[in-house]
Amino acid sequence: MSLEKFVEEFAQNIAAQTDCILRGDARAGNKHAEKALAAFMSLRERGDAGRDALAALFSHARMDVRVTAAAFLLRHKTAEATAVLEDAAKGQGLAALGAQQTLRNWQNGSWALDPS
Numbered sequence: 001m002s003l004e005k006f007v008e009e010f011a012q013n014i015a016a017q018t019d020c021i022l023r024g025d026a027r028a029g030n031k032h033a034e035k036a037l038a039a040f041m042s043l044r045e046r047g048d049a050g051r052d053a054l055a056a057l058f059s060h061a062r063m064d065v066r067v068t069a070a071a072f073l074l075r076h077k078t079a080e081a082t083a084v085l086e087d088a089a090k091g092q093g094l095a096a097l098g099a100q101q102t103l104r105n106w107q108n109g110s111w112a113l114d115p116s
Contacts, residue, residue: 001042003043003046003050006039006050006053007039007043007054007056009036010036010039010040010057010068011057011062013035013039014036014062014068016032017032017036018062018095021094051077052076054072055069055073055080057069058081058084062095066084066088067095068098069084070082070084071085071102074106074113082103085106089103
């Protein structure tokens with residue numbers, strides 16, 4: 001599968017996960033989260049090229065997709081990911097809360113999504 005397909009799979013599943021959570025369907029949301037994580041792991045296996053491909057989502061139309069991509073790329077693209085998270089953290093809703101928590105975890109050293 002191409003890098004672009006993995007990025008698309010990641011974005012679609014993050015969006016679907018959020019939609020499930022907002023409907024109160026955590027079970028379905030967790031299935032989408034697993035698929036998004038699998039797509040990320042496939043990108044990560046391709047090294048910096050895979051991570052760079054995921055960074056295209058920093059300008060995605062959905063804030064939840066931007067925030068999640070930024071959270072996964074904090075170590076690889078620190079300045080760009082932090083800017084995405086800081087912008088989202090100013091808003092309201094689930095994505096804003098996620099951005100705020102991610103920034104807090106990054107700053108206190110407990111962030112661990114892509115440690116290698």
